[in-house]
Amino acid sequence: MQQLYNNIYVSGQINPQDFPALQEAGIKVIINNRPDGEEPGQLDSAAAAELAQQHGMQYHYLPMANGQPLPDNLVADFKAVVDSGDDKVLAHCRSGMRSSVLWALGQVAEGQVTVDEAIEAGQGAGIPLHNARPMLEAAR
Template sequence: MQVRQLTEQISVSPQILPGDLDTLAAAGFRSLVNNRPDGEAEDQPASAELAAAAMQRGLAYRHIPVMPGSYEPATIDAMHRALEELPAPVLAFCRTGTRSTTLWALQAARHTDADALVGIAGEAGYDLTAWVPRLRDARRA
């Protein structure tokens, strides 16, 4: 499991497993956001399994599934609400961390410059340059 910090509030990672939650809790994470749809891969734990394991460790949990390349306004809004409501720091995860990073950037783009978001994502190892037009549009909306 490779956790990459975007801001003090949120980090992202590839898929986590129930066995990772003790380590994440010990690292100080207080909330998890699962951006992966259930059933995407055979070896992927179900959201309900992760939610139960999170609850056992006192971690808040949200499931905000994103199909690759499909970032609907309702999903962006759900991520925004989650980051406002959940105790920080938050770990968002998907298969590789890219969807979680993109979703974070799209919700943050309302109030943050697109180039700054691309830079933050790039420092964490995620290339969002293809998303610059949409990030700029979100800022103007």
């Protein structure tokens, strides 16, 4: 888990054994950007939602498939969850890249960060958002 910006953290796939540590770290909201069934054996969204509830966390399933067009409202829905309060939010996918791109698109589109600031935030979290520059530029 890496801090991307303020209260938003990103990570790769989480597993059932991660929930106690996430709770201890103060995570209050989980956003799952990984489609169910993307990889054999991954934690599915229904089980993750139940685990999140058991650990006092909100859970949002907002999948983004690799190589597919963004679903309508996905960026807006992601941003609404992130902006809904000051709680620590963990967004995850396979590597953290899709979650970081969704965050960056929403922030850049609303003028809350520049494209360069979004890319720097990604770099600080170990996510190479420079590859998403054309998409981020188009979101401005």
